[in-house]
Amino acid sequence: MPTALMTTITVPLIMLALSHWLPQTTPDQEKLSPYECGFSPLEDARLPFSLHFFLTAIFFLLFDLEIALLLPLPWALNATHPMTAVTWTLLVLTLLTAGLAYEWNQGALDWT
Structure with a gap:
């Protein structure tokens, strides 16, 4: 038990020391800008959203849940x-x- 306790204390302390002493990255304008899922944050925010992308994301979540x-x-x-x-x-x-048969019958899987 003392070995496990020493390991759980030592490993995070070593990681903290390494992250403090390792060289820091220099931030630039691209790294400081917020990530906007591939959309440029400088353009109009009301661009049309791709339904194909939305359906692909929903299917990914559905099969991930499965x-x-x-x-x-x-x-x-x-x-x-x-x-x-x-x-x-x-x-x-x-x-x-x-559910897949119903969506297929309703035409929800037609990409065009």
Whole structure:
């Protein structure tokens, strides 16, 4: 236990010392300007927003959530009742597939 305690105290102190003694970066106008998601902060803020970019971001979040929901599946299959995990997994995948079919049928996936 003392070794772990010493490590948890020593490593952050070493990192603090290194960050203090390492050379600082010199800020310039580009580094000091706020980051605006690819839009120039000096232009008009009311530019039209790309719907293709918005839908791509929404799909990324949707499938990222799907992966997060399915990630515990291998551990759940080792439980005492693995059919419960399989049932919930099939329910989640069925709902996502039904939502994808609905959006496809409504024409929400047409990029042009």
